[in-house]
Amino acid sequence: ASNWQIGFAPESWDALLQWALDRGYRRAHLAQSGLVKARDENRPDGEVYDRFRGRIMFPICNDVGEVIAFSGRILSTERETAKYLNSPETPLFRKGGVLFGLHKSKRALIEANSAIVCEGQLDLITLFEAGIANVVAPQGTAFTDSHARVLKRFVTEIVLCFDADAAGQKASKRSLETLLQSYGVQGARRGGPAERSLDSMLQNDLIVRVAEMPPGEDPDSVVRHKGKAEFMKRIVEARNFFDYWIAQEAADSDLTSMTAKMRLARRMAETVARVCDPIMRTDLANKVSSGIGVAAPDFEAMLPKPGREYSVAAGRSHELQARPAPRHDVAMLGLLALRDQSAREFLLGQDWRDVLSQTPDAEILSRILESDLRPDDAVSVNVFMAGLTAQEEALVSSWLLRRMPPNAVAVASDWWSGLRQAAVRRQLKIAEGRLRIPQLSAGQMTALQKQVVDLKAQLDELSAFSPAHVLEN
Numbered sequence: 001a002s003n004w005q006i007g008f009a010p011e012s013w014d015a016l017l018q019w020a021l022d023r024g025y026r027r028a029h030l031a032q033s034g035l036v037k038a039r040d041e042n043r044p045d046g047e048v049y050d051r052f053r054g055r056i057m058f059p060i061c062n063d064v065g066e067v068i069a070f071s072g073r074i075l076s077t078e079r080e081t082a083k084y085l086n087s088p089e090t091p092l093f094r095k096g097g098v099l100f101g102l103h104k105s106k107r108a109l110i111e112a113n114s115a116i117v118c119e120g121q122l123d124l125i126t127l128f129e130a131g132i133a134n135v136v137a138p139q140g141t142a143f144t145d146s147h148a149r150v151l152k153r154f155v156t157e158i159v160l161c162f163d164a165d166a167a168g169q170k171a172s173k174r175s176l177e178t179l180l181q182s183y184g185v186q187g188a189r190r191g192g193p194a195e196r197s198l199d200s201m202l203q204n205d206l207i208v209r210v211a212e213m214p215p216g217e218d219p220d221s222v223v224r225h226k227g228k229a230e231f232m233k234r235i236v237e238a239r240n241f242f243d244y245w246i247a248q249e250a251a252d253s254d255l256t257s258m259t260a261k262m263r264l265a266r267r268m269a270e271t272v273a274r275v276c277d278p279i280m281r282t283d284l285a286n287k288v289s290s291g292i293g294v295a296a297p298d299f300e301a302m303l304p305k306p307g308r309e310y311s312v313a314a315g316r317s318h319e320l321q322a323r324p325a326p327r328h329d330v331a332m333l334g335l336l337a338l339r340d341q342s343a344r345e346f347l348l349g350q351d352w353r354d355v356l357s358q359t360p361d362a363e364i365l366s367r368i369l370e371s372d373l374r375p376d377d378a379v380s381v382n383v384f385m386a387g388l389t390a391q392e393e394a395l396v397s398s399w400l401l402r403r404m405p406p407n408a409v410a411v412a413s414d415w416w417s418g419l420r421q422a423a424v425r426r427q428l429k430i431a432e433g434r435l436r437i438p439q440l441s442a443g444q445m446t447a448l449q450k451q452v453v454d455l456k457a458q459l460d461e462l463s464a465f466s467p468a469h470v471l472e473n
Contacts, residue, residue, distance in 0.1 A: 004058065004125055009072055011054035034069070034087040052085060058100070058121045060086075060093065060139060063150075063386065065103040069093035071121060071139065084120065086139055097146035099136040100124060108133030109154035110378050116211075116235060117143060118161045123219040130228045149390070152397075153382045157207040159238050161219055211238035242284055246291040255293060265294050269302035326361045326395070329415050329422075334365045335399045336415075340408035341375045350416060358423040364392055421459065428455040 009016070017036050021027070027048060030036045036048040055072030062068050069087035087093055099117075101124045109115050112134035118124055124137045134155075138147060143160060151158060211234050213222060222231045239247075246268075253264040268288050275281040289299035326334065336343035352369055356362040373384040381400075385393055405411045431451045434440075440448070 003129075005067075006059075006125075007057045009050070009052040009055045009057050013049045013053065016050045016052070017048060032090060034090055034093075051087075055085065060098060060100055061103045062092075062098070063102045063106065064383065068098070069095075069139075071100070073120075073122070094146075095139040096144045097150065098139050099147060099150060100139060101128065101136050102150070104128065105133050105135055106154060106379055106382065109136075109151070113155050114157040114159060115151050115155045116159050116161050117147075118219050120218075120220075123161075126220040126223050127231070130223050130231075132223075132228065132231070149393070150386075153385050154378075157209070159209045159211050159235055160241075161211040161213070161235070161238075208241035209238035210241060210244035211235050212244075242287060243291075246288055250292050253292075261292060261294065264292060265289075265299060266302055268292070269299060270304060273303040326364060327359075329419050330359065330362050330365050331399070332415050333412060333419070334368055334396075335402055335404075336408050336412045337365065337368045337375075338373070338381065338396065338399055339375050339402075339404050340412075343408040343412040344369075344375060346409050346412050347416065350420075355420055355423045358426055359419060364395065368396075424455055424459050428452065428459065431455060 017027075017030065020030055020035070027036070028045075031038065031048055035051055037051045038045075039047045039049060052070060052072040054076075055074055058071045058073070059067045060069040060071055069090070069092070071087070072085045074081060074083055074085075086095060089095060100121055105128070114134055116127065116132065116135040118127065118135060118137050120137060124135050127133075127135045136151070138144070143158075148158070213219065213234065217225075219231060222234070249264060249268060254260045255264075265288075269285075272281060272285050272288060275284060285299055285303065286296055288294075289296045333347065337347055338344075347369060353366075356366045356369075367388075368384070371384045373380045375381070385396055388396060431448055435445070435448050435452065
């Protein structure tokens with residue numbers, strides 16, 4: 001427990017409040033943090049009390065290990081209250097994008113190239129202490145698109161692993177519906193939210209599987225009572241996401257009733273039709289028709305045609321993909337600065353700030369060189385990517401998948417020479433244009449003429465080198 005800084009909140013209404021006030025913390029800041037709560041919600045400046053009382057306390061950290069919130073678990077099963085109580089969302093804590101344990105499991109995720117997503121903190125800690133370190137847990141919410149975007153920086157596979165009790169099955173079902181609703185879906189199914197997606201997983205080559213626990217068991221109890229090997233066996237045997245979804249939907253319906261079967265087929269056809277990729281949509285339609293016992297042609301006939309909502313959203317997706325990528329030379333230098341320490345050191349030794357300030361579409365390369373990332377340290381690269389927009393992240397991710405040239409420093413030198421030539425040509429064109437401005441003073445004319453001579457000399461020197469124009473396929 002000490003490795004996870006687990007503590008205990010006393011059964012008191014103001015123990016934390018008094019402790020914090022005695023140490024100079026302000027009541028308003030405590031309330032904003034969610035550690036205390038107003039007795040009267042209509043009077044936020046009135047009396048407050050400790051939010052967490054009589055609970056085991058789990059600090060929730062961001063991916064660099066800073067505590068940003070807490071989660072408390074009740075000790076007594078006799079109390080009629082929620083099993084877990086989490087901090088409310090604050091400027092530091094957005095539960096839909098935070099994964100418990102990530103600060104400790106990042107390296108294991110990268111090494112295993114797979115993330116086991118379990119339901120609660122105790123499950124995660126038990127697995128971690130048993131030597132299963134590639135594990136994370138959402139914070140009291142279904143698995144979201146934000147979670148997928150975080151994990152795709154570390155892994156290519158996600159295994160959802162929920163408890164076999166009613167709460168675990170409910171969490172599993174919520175996650176399945178959340179993932180399905182936006183996996184190529186434009187609009188929600190059965191009135192649920194559409195902003196979370198499995199789409200982002202598969203666009204980034206993320207494989208999703210679902211592991212099932214024995215009835216009445218959870219990951220914690222399986223490891224404790226049956227051992228690590230039994231748990232890992234279930235992880236290895238975890239079913240494909242869609243296979244699990246079909247089985248769950250079929251289990252909830254009476255397939256001996258033609259009416260119930262047709263109702264289920266129509267509902268599933270509505271979801272299948274919203275999958276954008278035509279090959280995957282056909283494959284999924286075949287799986288569904290086989291799984292629920294409906295002839296494939298009959299099921300295909302139920303698939304609704306994409307409507308205007310689908311087309312508009314698909315158009316927006318196309319617009320995002322159609323945004324121009326950085327110039328080829330900038331992209332090549334970005335790849336080298338990300339992947340090779342020697343090439344990065346070469347570029348950092350150049351006058352890169354001046355040159356890139358005069359180079360169109362070079363913002364992402366500037367950010368790479370300004371950052372503290374180390375190409376041989378995957379964690380530092382992931383920290384850098386955490387600050388990028390979705391479009392920038394997708395671009396950098398594609399660079400990380402490219403094959404590196406064997407002579408990285410020489411290639412970087414060639415491309416940098418070409419970039420400098422282009423920058424000098426632009427400066428020269430500007431200076432020559434200024435020479436044609438009427439009413440220049442003698443001093444201004446002399447300074448511009450000297451600048452033009454210097455720039456031409458630089459250009460002659462740089463022209464002795466020519467870019468390699470080599471890009472590994």
